[in-house]
Amino acid sequence: MSSPLSADATELAGAIKSGKLACMDAMQASLAACATYEAIGAIAYLDPEMGRRAAQAMDREALEQPEHFATRRFAGVPTIAKDLGGPFAGLPVAAGSRLFRRKGKGVDSDLASRFRSAGLCPFGLSTSPEFGLSLACEPAIGPICRNPLDPTRTAGGSSGGAAAATAAGIVAIAHATDAGGSIRVPAACCGLVGLKPTRGAVPAGPSFGNHLGGIASELAVTRSVRDTARIFDAVSGNARGPFADIPQPDAQAAPLRIGLLTDAGDRYPIANDRLQAVEAAAKYLERQGHRLIALGWVQFQEAVAASTRAFGDIVSVNIAGLVNGLELDIAAAEAMTQAFVTRGRAMPATALWNSLNGAVQASRVLWEAFDTVDVIVMPMLSAAPPPIGSFPTNHFDTDLHLERMATFAPLASLANVSGFPAITLPFGTDADNLPLPVQIMAPMGKEALLLSLAANLEADGRWQHRYPIAGLVA
Template sequence: MALARGRAAEVADLGALSWLCDEDVPEGQAGPFAGVPLLVKDLGGPFAGIPMRAGSAALQGRKGAADSDLAARFRAAGFRPFGATTVPEFGLSLSSEPQVGPLCRNPLDPRLGAGGSSGGSAAAVAAGIVPLAHATDAGGSIRVPAASCGLIGLKPSRGAIPGGPGFGNHLGGIASEFALTRSLRDARALWPCLTGRVRGPYPDLAQLPEEGRFTLGIVLDTPGIAPERQAAVETAARVLEAAGHALRVIPAARLDRIRRVSARGFDRIISANLAALGDAGLDLSLCEPLTQSFANRGKTLSAKDLWSALEAGTTAAHALWHLFEEVDVLLTPMLSCAPLPLGAFPTDHADPEAQLHRMDTYAPYAALANITGAPALTLPVGADAAGLPLPVQLITPIGGDLRLLSLAAPLEALWTHPIPLFGGCA
């Protein structure tokens, strides 16, 4: 814990942490991660005593009153939560620059953003403060920061991670919680600590076979993808082919409708959710202009329009399942270009459409995994000329989380993080 606190102080100018406990945190329970310090995203299921302010002035001063089921599982695994990480207000950006501060920088190049909305968690792990950090993903919020900072980012299958007791159907089921890690090993070790025996009306999610010879659907012609980012997909494909898997090219056009439907569903769900928060007492006048605009859209959204978007999301999920009758895993670009400079995703405007367009252009295959419920994994498979990570994304049917962690193993050796881990296990 002392090493983690010391490293946090050394890199405080990165803005990764929005809050740090000023008291010593008691030893965690015995478990596979006993004593490991943990940082908690300032957006998601609550951790008792940790601020949950969603990067917003409207929620300043609030702390979790009790642990969510997920928080209790983190503690039972032995983690010691000692701080909260920076997020954009209500997660409405792919860069973590809330107006209430701090502004979160990328440890690989402080001129760049660390991604969003789990940008603070990614920056903390990439800077070596902790070996892993809690994160959430409703439209790429685990995977975009991982891709920006050279980390492992798994967005779990819908239903794999508990969301209770009061967080079960937040955002219509598109949000998942897990962590950002430095290694596949840590993600795999964390998995059984957070999954299984989920309370609620649904049974535990069965995992698909993780070993075998799989057919990979490779997406090589996505418009607007920088050449070196597209080449990274080809590199990953050849490595996996050498490991015994088959390749099949999937035209990007086959995913266009799923992408469009996913973007629309994300928009409607987020807008309706923020409008509901306003009706529940959130003082929207204290929120950033972009948040207010999304909430205003939600207030004018008809039930028919919302239902249409949700129904289309189900249709998109069916279309993806049909694609998985031909291939076992999709391999896509994660980001269209290198991590963007700070300020590339402003929130001081009232144009949700512009923000959604920026997000979709930057991470074109992110939201479709959320809308369809499929698990998705991003990891770097090399570096560009500037030393920044070249990430790819793997997507497989619901229940294929462990398949992704196993399948990606040959790719992990293609990238070594340049910043050592300082706060690891002390």
């Protein structure tokens, strides 16, 4: 076994498959860790009996159907679903809001079914901001989610609870969603790997569907690139609509043309240590035989602006449509949610149409960039995770809220609005021993290429997790 601090979900599954650890032992360890790390606020809802039943079923399968058990990538590995996104049967999603009671436990989404088929055993829901409208997880209904690397700082959002739980070792892998950086930003804050897949590569049905105009993707936050590759392989493809499978290309082509973007303009200044990490990652790839091509901010600034605008407009119309359709009492929601509903209700169809056309143009800018480069290495965050309270939702200024989020992660929503895949991972530490994340973006359908390059960077060993995984000991 490797060092407990370098272990991942694949290693935990290996320990279970080899008989060193029972599924029930792993589950009990995760449940105990929930209590140990309760103060970080990563868990919004807990169902210990669900987790134990799933673990018992896996242990029984290991005895009675060992051949089938051995095929499960994450056999017996505990996990948590996000309190937002496609449902997991038995886990009552409330989207971080008092507008929904925790009832109506529903059925599995296609994605949830594939998580279970991979052997993962869900036992709770991770904390999310109300309706995912923030890059921090501090819903009024609680709990406030804190970064386990520094509890005075945010774990990011909107999959911050998933990231905090994974970084703290409560679980080794957790379900997450990404409509404007919500997988990648928390992963970057907490020193994890986060992949936003190509639009349509992972099924979103039957109920989650296209309610965010195609900008949202679902997958996971993980402690290693290989875990991300394995979960993506387990859940992607063969969707029942509306998207077809996207064939994965050969990831071994070399030398690659590595585009390097180290600027986000005067409006979105990037801290020097973040820029240096991006440059170091690009230089590392250059030493592997790839060719660097410098890219300028001017080439992307209109696309970034269009993406930010489209994200805000799509989210506004979406939340207004949801509230109207379900006839929810919006007065019970947080002020920021009320403001987005008001904004969405008042938005003319022509304004939304213009934003969607801007999104198409942003996609074209990226396609043109990928005529000259194979991938783009760029910053994920402009600075270190800010203090708790940096993204307040107790006011009605949606423009201010969107600007705060864009300032923190200016190059996040570009991947969502365009549909392109993007991955983040840590590449070093800053002066406060917090992760220095980098982001890599590629053309549609080239997750294999992203994962190959990310694994190459990860192998340099510039980051080590701070917490062991529950149940794994040296």
